[in-house]
Amino acid sequence: MTTPAAIHPIQLMLVSEQAAPNLLPALDPAIKPREAVLLVSQKMAHRAQALQAVLQESGIKTQSVPLPDEHNMAALESILMDVATQRDGQAIALNVTGGNKLMALAAQAVAQAAGWPAFYVDVDTDQIIWLDKTRPAQALTQQLRLRHYLRGYGFTLAEGIERPQPNTAWQTLLQDLIINVGSLEEAIGQLNHLSQEAQRSLRVTLSPRQREHHGLDALLRKFEQAQVLKRQGDTLVFATEAARSFANGGWIEHHVYQSVSQVTGDLAIRDKAANLQVLGDSGQPNEIDVAFMARNRLFMVECKTARMNHEGDLKANDTLYKLAENCRRIGGLGTRGMLATYRPLRESEQRLAKALNIEVVAGRDLNRLGERLKQWVKPKA
Incomplete structure (x- = not known):
């Protein structure tokens, strides 16, 4: 069976603030193109760079077509007709979801003249809607990962992705804290303050008032049993920075x-x-x-x-x-x-x-x- 991607190896995209409507069909294995042509207004140049980075990383060749005036219908149609002339005979599908209304209207008019099929991405239903009405709507099958999605909006991860796995002792403590919501509220506030104070040295000394706080004393015993911290007289010593962070609301x-x-x-x-x-x-x-x-x-x-x-x-x-x-x-x-x-x-x-x-x-x-x-x-x- 011939896939839509094989029929239309080039997608024409209208760049806007929202990256997802362009990314989703481009990375969907069912219609993933070999090349993407991006129509870019001056205001959207930074968005286009972010979008291109994700597409190229995914093995999709890109071309950027600048739009000097996205509010001039005649100029938009002229630029799009140039694209159609340069790519005469190539199989192109238009993603009409992005851009402003004039860009979408101009692109759709040229698409009709050039015989390009056009589609709209319905982000509410996660479907691709083909505008020629000869094909049924199709569900998007590609689900984006965090790194690709964030890069599409111009953001990168400063560090690797963390997927925490607390040990058994911490897990028992965690369940206790959640079950006893309400009764531990004041003591939790005190522990937040103490763990914040210990940020550099992993050590902090209890004040006289804190030493007499029965709720805090009971909470500290729970954290000590979970090996998050130790009490050395009036001083709390956190096991590690990760343990201190865990106590500080982590x-x-x-x-x-x-x-x-x-x-x-x-x-x-x-x-x-x-x-x-x-x-x-x-x-x-x-x-x-x-x-x-x-x-x-x-x-x-x-x-x-x-x-x-x-x-x-x-x-x-x-x-x-x-x-x-x-x-x-x-x-x-x-x-x-x-x-x-x-x-x-x-x-x-x-x-x-x-x-x-x-x-x-x-x-x-x-x-x-x-x-x-x-x-x-x-x-x-």
Whole structure:
């Protein structure tokens, strides 16, 4: 059987802020082209560079066609007709999903004149819709991995992908912390502060008030039993930097990652990682606590154990705004964000999260995170 890719080895793409609609069909084995021709406005030059890098890495030859004025219909049609003339006799398929409306209209008009089939990528249904109506819609079979998806939006991984596997002792402690959400809240706040203070030396001395804090004492015993730290008189000594990081809220990242791992099969999750450091054009690192790819979309989870309702603390509103902005900037419009927090949010903060389309799993709901992940990721009926 002849595949669509064999029939149309060249894809014509309209570059826009959203990389996914161009990446998904280009990397889909069913219609993956040998070459991609990118129509690029001046404003989208940086997006085109990022897209080309991923395509070339995947073995696809690329050509960039500049568009000096993407708002001039006659000029757009003239450039596209030049492409059609230069590539007369070549089998081309037009991906009409990207670009602005004028670019799409001009490209479709030239495609009709040149006899090129055109298709649209429906990111809501993960389907390719052929516009000539002679072929049925086809499901996208390629599910992007984190590295390719992020590179398509101009971001690279500063370090390797981390997939944490806590030992048995840490796992037992982790389950205890999640089950006892609420009763440990104040002690967790104290431990966050102590582990932060020990960042350089892995050692920290308890204050007189902390030595008398019964809840903190009980929590420290749990962490000592799990060999995360040792108590030497009034001093805490963390076993390793990884152990200190685990005590400093890293345990909730482990819980989220494990929960994602447990539902990977049910949700057809393609790739997942924790503690990602991604770099953009500025070179400024962006931290993502947990990220995974499902339904050809990026899902990002921000994990918090710190207080967000005291003077001097990072406020919940700031966390929500930052997460929403990172979702848009790092992963595009289709990216979804979740805040997993040990402490419940106020009603006003919950309303803000809803307005920003941020899912919130807080307090006792962490104990049923797997169920909440399924509700969040599965497409709405």
